[in-house]
Amino acid sequence: MFPFTAIVGQELMKKALILNVIDPGIGGVLVKGEKGTAKSTTIRALEQVLPPVTHIRDCPFRCDPRHPEKYCPYCTEKYSDGKVPETETSPMKVVELPLSATEDRVAGTLDIESVLQTGKKKFEPGILAQANGNILYVDEINLLEDYIVDMLLDSAAMGVNYVEREGVSFTHPAKFVLVGSMNPEEGDLRPQLLDRFGMSVEIKGEKNLGMRTEVVSRRLEFDLDPYAFTEKYRADTEEIRERIVKAKSLIKDIRTDRKLIEAAAYLSVYFGMEGHRADITMIRSARANAAYAGRTEVTKDDLEEIAPLVLSHRLKKKPFDKTSDYDIQDVHKCLEDF
Amino acid sequence: MSGRLLRYPFSAVIGERNAKRALQCLLTDDSLNGVLIKGPSGTAKSVLVRSMAGLTDKDIVDLPAGAGDEDIFGGIDFETAVKDGVTQLKGGILQRAHGNILCIDNINLLDPKTLNTVTECISTHTVKIERDGISAEYPCDTTVVATMDPAERELPESIADRFDICVLIVPDTEIRTRSDVIEQDLEFREDPDAFCARFRDEDEGVRKNIERARASVPSIKITRRDINDIVLICNKLHAVGHRGDIACARTARALAALDGGEYITEENIKEASVLCLLHRRKPKTIFNEKADVFIHSTDAEGHERDEEPEISNREIAELARMSREQDKIDQEIQDIVDSVEVSTTEGSDLQPKEIEAIDAEEESIDSERGEIPDVDIVTAMLRDVRTDLAEIDRIEMIHLNKVVGHIPRAALSSDRNGRASGYRIPEGKTKDPALGPTIRAASPYQKIRKPNGLSIVIEPSDIRENIRTKASSCSFMFGLDVSGSLSDTGRLDEAIKAVRAMLEDGYVRRDKVGLITFGQRLVNLAVPLTRNVEAVFDAIEKTETGGSTPLGRALLTLNKYMNNYVRKNPDEQCYIILITDGEADTAVTEGFDAIMELRRICATIKIPNTEWIIIDNGARTRRVNYALKLANYLGGRCIDIRELVG
Structure with a gap:
């Protein structure tokens, strides 16, 4: 993966992403820009600077042990007797939502396997469950079906995914930073949806010749030997992650x-x-x-x-x-x- | 938004007086039918609705946008079906809403068919189910609170009318209050418990007041004078139907009860009118800010009225006469009572009991306010109501659906894309099985089928497939006449204004739009159909105007382009919106009369799935309405631009 700190320019986008990691309450970022302006590269690379989070072990939603009132139904049941949950720490991730995702894959649905084997209804978590506590990235969000975008924004705003389908009714925490990217040439998002994004950044390709040269040479260098290249930027990346961790506790x-x-x-x-x-x-x-x-x-x-x-x-x-x-x-x- | 975990206290919501009053009224009088809250996004609509939980023992039941019919209305209880082989009903969201508050966020985005069924169930207080081999019904007595952002899409008037009260949240522009909102939000999110505790007493006060008001509602009489006042105001504001009158009367009563009054005051009536009539006034779109001032109209007797339909002494005298005769007003009241749907809750309507109260009132005419409305008082009341409403009103845009009529927004999808909106028994093998429905269909037979190590055995006859609908985008091709006859007279500006308004609508809905201009002896396909709506606007700005009108050639170009387009996009509904005065002056074939030729060209034009709409941009005074003629030739509709631009 291309190192976050090796991306030339696009400071505003990087800033917006980092601020959202520091305070997920900001409400996500929409990145608008023409193709080939390192939108996706930057967002995927964000993963390298994400801070680690502590969560309950073996919980598909990675519930936050500090907030028992926000547990998923499984944890609520499991720890209702006051047992202290075992925890583990893993880094935040960038979870991607493919454009072709259907509603049931996004929100979760009836677990067919369980129905067929046991005759009991069970909820099968979807992408929103994976996204809990992470960054959810949707490339070309303007091409996503409106009702799915609605669903994403609702969950992002409330921190909860409320599923009511196929006769299963299920609520689980779905607190994530929504990051969308789009190319405005292919049509815009509904203005009302725009308001739900905390921030937006409009990015353009670098005009400065020196910068452009730098972009090309870094890319070539990376392709030639990704490992060595990444190593070169490791210290910088580490520093940003440290800063984010510090800022999170400072805030x-x-x-x-x-x-x-x-x-x-x-x-x-x-x-x-x-x-x-x-x-x-x-x-x-x-x-x-x-x-x-x-x-x-x-x-x-x-x-x-x-x-x-x-x-x-x-x-x-x-x-x-x-x-x-x-x-x-x-x-x-x-x-x-x- | 469904704020199930975060519950903001009612008293902590800053401002939004009307919305808060409306919700309190709703909790005070069960016979009130719902509150609709409209407002731009981010104005705490959903937050306010959810905060009602602190004021009542009732639950707040959400109807989320993604819920299918099965989830809303209910269906087979498949676990019992598997276990016992019995088909039994399992109720849905509406069953949980029984006796509670049903909350529908973004009601305007709900599938219209589902929405109609839901409102039907609510107004009849019953849910009937006919599916999965189940035939059942259950009661659903619920209070509905809905929210919507009017900028997204309007709610059909017939649905809006079902809501007794409709409030519009007006954005706050006070720095101080806005700062308070920010501070409170920060505090709330930092420590929700401490924040809620701060407002607990205040919420409790509101709750107690509502309880007290509930008890006092039956003792507050709606006098004949009150009804007279209300009927007059409703009439003057052109409220459609009788629901408005009844809603006003009940709301006024609830307000009086909330304020601790023993009878209904003028203030109560004024406030109630603002709450109940906002969404019921006609005509409201065309005249914009002057919403209720109608230019020219004829009253029942055929007399022409003047501009400002203020209440005249004559009308009051008329009312007084009617009042003396009684029968007419009794009829009016009877009409009102009749028009109320029969309700299953006891004493919930403006029913005989109340009418009796009114009759008893007659004997001893209300000592404070006589029976006959006072001209000055009612006029003043009306003026206040108007001012309040005008403040709320905002200039409405020209919506595309006003131009093209009902635009179908969901089309059956032939592939696996789109959202499942139902299921059916497939013909032959299906590529898109609906798992849930299939299992439900199989469930009652499990008792008699042999398990092959599985818990559920599915046979081919059980298999169901999804019916999917896609939110279909429509395509709008604009044909803009930019010839000299329009650009020289300023009428082109009108046309551009109209196109712009329609484009904004398309922008919001993400439709495809295109532009063809004709003038300057040129037909120019400026923008082929695209989702990039801004391109059309840019093109309009760059268009050179003036010159002659090659209308015939424009039609031929459109014909060719659209036929190609439709062949490639057979699922799409297309509209061609021509904005022109219809006065062709340049023939395709030299030497022909342009207008005569037009008729022959039109006869050859045939584009599938496409409707023609001619927006007449012609001069007011002219001998022949060519635009109308053109519409007739093309089999399209003709709309006068002045109807749109206002």
Whole structure:
């Protein structure tokens, strides 16, 4: 796998992904860009910097032992007598959802084998179960059937997958960071779905000649000897992972002051946001940004840095109006004014 | 969203007064039929609905978007079938909703057929099942709360009308309250338990108040004066049908009870009107902000009314006269009562008991408010209601379905793609067996079949296959007349406005769109059918306008292109939307009269699965309506652009 740290440029996308790992409450990332701009490579490579998580051993949903109230039905039953569950630690993963996935594969369905052998109904977990506690990546999400996208976003927002089909009724935790990528030339997502993504990044191929050369040479080097190449970047990768782990523990202690919250609300109102998701996401992202930098204080600069990630896909432009009513460049001015 | 684990306290939801009042009314009076909450995404619709759990002992039962008919209505209990060989009903979501609150998120995205059946069950309070060899029914008495984002898709009016109350959540623009929302969300997610504890007392207060109000509802009388006021307001706001009147009366009563009143006040009626009439006004789409001001209309007696249909003394006098005669109003009330579906819950409707109360009232006319509505008071009330409604109202877009009528959004799929919406007995061998239904079909016979080491034996006759539906996208080919006769008179701008509005709709739904322009002696296939809606918009901006109208050639080009397209995409429903004044002036064959020739061209045009819609963009004053003629030649419909743009 191509090393995360060896990817040239695309800093914004990397930042967005990392912030989401630090605080999954941010609500996922949508990556828009033409083909061949390292969308998938970067997202898959993210796995290398993901922190390890502790979960209950042998649980298909990898329940979090710290939150008994959020256990899956199996764990709830197994540990109802107050037994302390055995735990194990494994790294977070990037789980991919193939475009051809059907509803039952995504959400889970009736376990036919069990029915045929025992005559009892049993739930067979789907991709959402695998995704619990991980990153769920959907390439070309704009081509996915709408109802499946709805389902993904619902689970991502609530942290729960609620299945009601084939006569089985089942609820299990499904808390994951949804990462979608798409090529806007093939049509856009419904605007209402856009709002459900915490962040979006629009990426372009590098224009700078020097950078382009670097992209090509690194790729060639990697193909020639992947092992040596990866080794070269191991230290960098390790460093980022350390930073993420640190930020994750740091973020709990970060308080956001009222002034900053008001600034976020001001931005939202200025940019014509209707719902409250943008406001909340901005604050969470700014906090994660501060934590990533190793600070316990969130500043206006954090807000300014992440605001475009949160706001740009939610701008109430007329879909076809290139001259949108608002310019994302106004963020700075707006914060100055405030 | 289904917030089953996170339960935000009702009192912690900031703002959204109307929605909160509506939900409290619903819990106060069981005879109220449902609340519909509309609002843009991210405005805490679902959160608010789920928070009702803290106010009532009833359960909140979710109807998730992915649920199939089997799950919603119920079917064979297959475990008993296997074990005992008995076919027995196992109820679905609706059975669990009995006596509880049924919550439907994104109701507008539900399959329309399923939605119709669900509303039918709810209004008849019974679920009837005829499937899997089971014939059964069970009661379903439930209160429905639904949410939707109107920007996604509108709900059919007939369904919306089933909801007594409809509120629209208006986005908050106060920095202070928005900041409060952020802070609370952070606190809630950090420590849900501590957060909920903070609001426990307040929620308990609301709960107690609802309980008290429930007890006092029967003692609050709906007086004849109240009904008169309500009927007048409903009438003036052009509320369709009688459900609005009844809903207003009941809601006003519930509000009075919640406020601790002993009788219904003008405030109650005003508030109730805003809650109950938002979705019932007609005409609401065409006149936009001036929603209820109608330009010209004729009342029952055939008198022409003026612009602003305020209440006149004459009408009041009329009402007074009717009131004296009694029979007319009695008839009105009778109509109202008759139109209510017979309900199985006791005393849940505006029923004889209430009418008796009204009759008793007659003897001693309400001392505070006379029986006859007062002109000034009702006019003032009406004005307030209008202002409130106008505040809620937003300018509606021109929707494609207004132009092309009902657009089928789901088509049977011939391959294994699409979502399973049902099952059937296959003809011959199937490639797409429906496992669940197959096992269910086999289950009753297990007692008599020989087990081959398996628990369930399936025979070929048990096998069922999936019926799959695909959310079908439609294709819209726009033909835009950009000739001089339009661009010089500014009517082209109107046309572009209309196309843009329709494109936005297509953008939302991810339909395919294309564009052909004609003018400047040129027919230009600017954008072949594509999902990239923005391309069409860009093309429109770049189009050169002016010159003559080669309408005939445009039709021939469309014919050729669309026939090819339909051959490659036989499953797709296509629409050609021509925006033109129909005045062809350049013939395909030189020397022919362009308009005469048009008729002959039209006769040769034949495109399968495709409908023609002509949007007439012609001048108001003209001798011949060529656009209408063109529509007739093509066998399509003709719509006046002014009807769309408003």
